[in-house]
Amino acid sequence: MRTGNRALWGRGVATVLGVAWGTFAVVALLSFGAGLEDVMQTRAQGMGRGIAILWPGTTGRSWRGVPEGRVVRLKEADVDALLVEVPEIGSASPETLRREVIARGEFVYRAQIAGVRPAYGILRSMQPAAGGRFLSLRDERESRPVAFLGNRIADELFPDEQAVGQRVVLGGAPFTVIGVLEPKPQNSDYNGTDDERVCIPASTFRRAFGQEHIHVVVFDAVDPRQMAATMDAVGAVLARRHGFDPQDESALQWWDTTEGDRIRSYIFMAMDVLTGGAGVLTLLVGGLGIANLMFLVVRRRTSEIGLYLALGAKRWRVVGGVLAEALGLTALGGLIGLGGALALGWLVGVSPLAEDMGVPHVSSGLAIGTAGLLVAVGLVAGWVPAKRAADLDPVRALVEG
Numbered sequence: 001m002r003t004g005n006r007a008l009w010g011r012g013v014a015t016v017l018g019v020a021w022g023t024f025a026v027v028a029l030l031s032f033g034a035g036l037e038d039v040m041q042t043r044a045q046g047m048g049r050g051i052a053i054l055w056p057g058t059t060g061r062s063w064r065g066v067p068e069g070r071v072v073r074l075k076e077a078d079v080d081a082l083l084v085e086v087p088e089i090g091s092a093s094p095e096t097l098r099r100e101v102i103a104r105g106e107f108v109y110r111a112q113i114a115g116v117r118p119a120y121g122i123l124r125s126m127q128p129a130a131g132g133r134f135l136s137l138r139d140e141r142e143s144r145p146v147a148f149l150g151n152r153i154a155d156e157l158f159p160d161e162q163a164v165g166q167r168v169v170l171g172g173a174p175f176t177v178i179g180v181l182e183p184k185p186q187n188s189d190y191n192g193t194d195d196e197r198v199c200i201p202a203s204t205f206r207r208a209f210g211q212e213h214i215h216v217v218v219f220d221a222v223d224p225r226q227m228a229a230t231m232d233a234v235g236a237v238l239a240r241r242h243g244f245d246p247q248d249e250s251a252l253q254w255w256d257t258t259e260g261d262r263i264r265s266y267i268f269m270a271m272d273v274l275t276g277g278a279g280v281l282t283l284l285v286g287g288l289g290i291a292n293l294m295f296l297v298v299r300r301r302t303s304e305i306g307l308y309l310a311l312g313a314k315r316w317r318v319v320g321g322v323l324a325e326a327l328g329l330t331a332l333g334g335l336i337g338l339g340g341a342l343a344l345g346w347l348v349g350v351s352p353l354a355e356d357m358g359v360p361h362v363s364s365g366l367a368i369g370t371a372g373l374l375v376a377v378g379l380v381a382g383w384v385p386a387k388r389a390a391d392l393d394p395v396r397a398l399v400e401g
Contacts, residue, residue: 011296012329015289019333019377020340022283023370027341029275030366035345035358037268039185044260046186046194048124050224052231053190053255054217060250063243072242072251073213076202082219085237088230092219093120096205097191102147102198103169104157111153112192113170115205115214121148123218125184126194132164132179135201139178143203147175152195154180171208175200190216190255227258283377286333290381294326295388326382327375334374 056072079094096115101108120126121134126148128134139146147170154163154177163177186193206212221230231254239246345360 011293015286015293016329016333016336018286018289019283019330019374020286020336022279022286023334023337023374024340025282025337026276026279026370026373027338027362027366028344028360029279030272031341031345031360031362032348032357033268033271033275034363034366035348035354035360037264037358038361039356039358040187040264040268041261043185043187044257044264046125046184047188048218048220048257050227050258050261051123051218051220052227052234052257054219054234055215055253057250057253059244059248061245061248063245063248066243070244072238072244074217074238074242075212076214078238078241079214079217081241082217082234082237086230086233088221088223088226088233090220090222091119091123092217093117093123094202094214095120095216095218096202096211096214097216098205098209098211100171102153102157104166107157107159109153109156111150112197113205114197114199115202115209115211116199117202120199120218123220124194126199127182127184128179129182131162132177134179135199140201140203143207144201145173145175145204145208146178146200148179148199149177149181150193150195150197151181151183153198170198170200173208188257188260221258224258227256231256280373283373287330287377287381290326290329290378291385293329294322294382294385322385323379323382326385327378330374330378330381334370338370 056074059066059068059070059072062068074094076094079092082089083092093116098113098115099110100113102111102113103109114120116135117140118135118137121128126134128148129151132148134148135146138144147168149157149163149168157163157168158166163180166177167174168177169175181194181197183195186195200208217234219230219234221227235252236246238252239248242251244251342362345362348354348357349359
């Protein structure tokens with residue numbers, strides 16, 4: 001008898017651990033996927049959130065008597081026209097680029113200089129560190145000699161002191177540093193990363209370097225979901241202003257970051273389905289273990305259940321008792337698995353792995369979904385044994401038990 005009880009007890013422990021492993025698999029895989037998605041999204045948005053980047057190119061088609069191969073040259077007036085004629089645009093900024101030496105005493109750095117408007121700071125996620133600011137409308141209107149430094153440049157030029165308020169020499173002229181970029185993760189860039197970029201007002205750039213043509217247009221859409229339509233409208237306006245075929249794909253080069261966001265979300269959605277599905281299957285195997293265990297329990301308690309029924313117990317009470325036991329075992333396994341997943345996520349979150357893997361976290365949706373799945377597994381696993389127990393004939397149960 002004791003041997004049978006020990007065997008049943010051992011099977012119960014194994015069954016609970018099976019449910020715990022299935023719960024651990026579901027929660028750990030999905031929480032780690034959520035953390036990885038967060039860090040990938042943060043790095044991607046380091047270059048800007050929901051923006052499109054436009055470069056003028058060279059025409060690849062003849063148009064109204066003008067042969068192909070003509071270089072498209074954009075000016076700031078084109079950006080002004082886009083803001084007026086394309087209501088789908090939220091904000092926009094030209095960007096004119098030039099490699100120049102920036103110096104402060106004996107410290108010298110060759111940097112990418114960008115002539116931009118104030119909207120560029122928000123579009124490109126150029127968050128200033130504490131104590132500084134980005135370019136303002138007044139800086140642009142008055143062509144002020146002010147500069148916003150990438151954090152790597154600031155560290156090189158001002159290794160031991162605050163950069164904001166200091167003077168630097170740029171293109172042979174003095175500039176006042178008004179802000180330094182708050183360090184940010186960035187896994188995408190064009191013409192160099194932002195930590196090595198110096199932003200000055202577009203009007204100041206024109207005055208200092210005499211450069212009229214711009215290299216880049218950065219803009220966003222009022223509705224990011226309509227970015228493709230916004231880009232078509234932008235292309236049509238520029239085609240009309242510069243006399244090229246609106247369908248000429250070589251005349252303008254595009255980078256739609258919202259498309260990358262969509263692709264990334266689809267990839268992580270597919271990963272969640274695959275990893276979550278694998279975890280759910282593991283949990284279902286644990287549910288089969290619960291069902292087998294409850295069959296054994298009912299068989300061992302046949303005479304007890306028969307006596308209970310013979311004394312007038314309602315069958316639904318028998319069903320409820322077996323289901324409650326199945327749910328209890330499932331809940332115990334679920335709590336063990338959830339605790340293990342949370343502990344592992346915490347360890348990763350405080351370790352150096354968090355920089356590349358992100359911090360695993362359990363969303364409210366994941367918690368509710370896992371709890372619902374555990375309840376469903378417990379109910380399904382316990383229902384057939386409970387029904388069989390309730391359908392026992394009291395006399396036969398007493399005799400056979």
